[in-house]
Amino acid sequence: xxxxxxxxxxxxxxxxxxxxxxxxxxxxxxxxxxxxxxxxxxxxxxxxxxxxxxxxxxxxxxxxxxxxxxxxxxxxxxxxxxxxxxxxxxxxxxxxxxxxxxxxxxxxxxxxxxxxxxxxxxxxxxxxxxxxxxxxxxxxxxxxxxxxxxxxxxxxxxxxxxxxxxxxxxxxxxxxxxxxxxxxxxxxxxxxxxxxxxxxxxxxxxxxxxxxxxxxxxxxxxxxxxxxxxxxxxxxxxxxxxxxxxxxxxxxxxxxxxxxxxxxxxxxxxxxxxxxxxxxxxxxxxxxxxxxxxxxxxxxxxxxxxxxxxxxxxxxxxxxxxxxxxxxxxxxxxxxxxxxxxxxxxxxxxxxxxxxxxxxxxxx
Numbered sequence: 001x002x003x004x005x006x007x008x009x010x011x012x013x014x015x016x017x018x019x020x021x022x023x024x025x026x027x028x029x030x031x032x033x034x035x036x037x038x039x040x041x042x043x044x045x046x047x048x049x050x051x052x053x054x055x056x057x058x059x060x061x062x063x064x065x066x067x068x069x070x071x072x073x074x075x076x077x078x079x080x081x082x083x084x085x086x087x088x089x090x091x092x093x094x095x096x097x098x099x100x101x102x103x104x105x106x107x108x109x110x111x112x113x114x115x116x117x118x119x120x121x122x123x124x125x126x127x128x129x130x131x132x133x134x135x136x137x138x139x140x141x142x143x144x145x146x147x148x149x150x151x152x153x154x155x156x157x158x159x160x161x162x163x164x165x166x167x168x169x170x171x172x173x174x175x176x177x178x179x180x181x182x183x184x185x186x187x188x189x190x191x192x193x194x195x196x197x198x199x200x201x202x203x204x205x206x207x208x209x210x211x212x213x214x215x216x217x218x219x220x221x222x223x224x225x226x227x228x229x230x231x232x233x234x235x236x237x238x239x240x241x242x243x244x245x246x247x248x249x250x251x252x253x254x255x256x257x258x259x260x261x262x263x264x265x266x267x268x269x270x271x272x273x274x275x276x277x278x279x280x281x282x283x284x285x286x287x288x289x290x291x292x293x294x295x296x297x298x299x300x301x302x303x304x305x306x307x308x309x310x311x312x313x314x315x316x317x318x319x320x321x322x323x324x325x326x327x328x329x330x331x332x333x334x335x336x337x338x339x340x341x342x343x344x345x346x347x348x349x350x351x352x353x354x355x356x357x358x359x360x361x362x363x364x
Contacts, residue, residue: 110319140205183200
């Protein structure tokens with residue numbers, strides 16, 4: 001009996017060890033089968049959409065480029081769950097990319113928003129008026145030229161804010177539109193060469209070309225956007241479907257803008273100006289001179305007031321006549337062009353909600 005009992009105990013021990021090994025292997029298999037699922041879940045939680053803002057290298061839009069240079073957009077990912085990327089290009093190309101859906105947001109003037117986007121039937125929301133032109137856009141004549149521009153030829157980017165400025169000057173001076181000849185240019189990079197052409201009486205342009213022509217060619221300033229205050233504006237526009245799906249895209253952009261604006265108002269102003277001047281490849285004095293010719297909406301409350309400003313509707317009447325005069329909006333009726341806060345959205349909608357939510361975040 002004692003010997004038989006010993007054999008049984010030994011057998012029992014071997015069986016127990018075998019069971020333990022099988023259980024361990026099974027547990028390992030089970031654990032390994034869970035790991036991919038856990039990894040997938042983890043990836044889904046941390047994955048954020050990449051959304052793009054198209055910007056051209058203009059003095060009023062350098063804050064967006066500075067934020068990219070300093071990695072500020074990356075710091076907003078955890079707060080807003082959106083990875084913002086800047087697409088830098090020539091201004092006309094940024095508009096084409098927005099029209100073609102290659103970027104989700106764009107820095108654009110109000111004139112170009114009407115002239116270029118309406119006929120494409122693009123639904124988009126203005127979430128921020130970043131600034132107003134206050135001398136940035138100008139009509140320049142050659143030194144010593146007669147100030148009467150009737151029957152003369154002016155070079156400009158047709159149907160742009162420059163063209164609009166010229167039309168507003170003609171209206172002020174009661175000069176008919178067909179009394180001035182327009183030489184259309186595709187872009188302004190060679191505006192200095194165009195200005196020197198004997199067939200060109202003057203140009204309508206913006207900084208930095210305006211300052212270059214005044215300094216280097218002694219150009220005469222005939223008229224600028226200070227005479228039509230708050231009529232030429234710079235917008236940040238987001239495609240409406242993108243804004244509806246990713247409302248935090250607007251919040252990340254607003255947070256970025258006002259962060260740089262705060263630095264421009266504080267002790268870091270000089271260093272911030274220096275950084276943006278370096279990005280534009282100009283001196284501090286040149287950049288300061290140019291930025292003084294725009295009015296920045298540099299606080300959230302100021303920006304909210306701007307987007308609610310009813311005087312925009314008066315400005316829109318001038319823009320309407322400009323757009324209709326040159327047939328810029330296709331077959332779209334005027335009542336579909338623009339809508340304002342509190343109204344049903346039309347093609348371009350001034351949407352105050354993102355700014356409202358930025359100033360006073362809704363409670364969960």
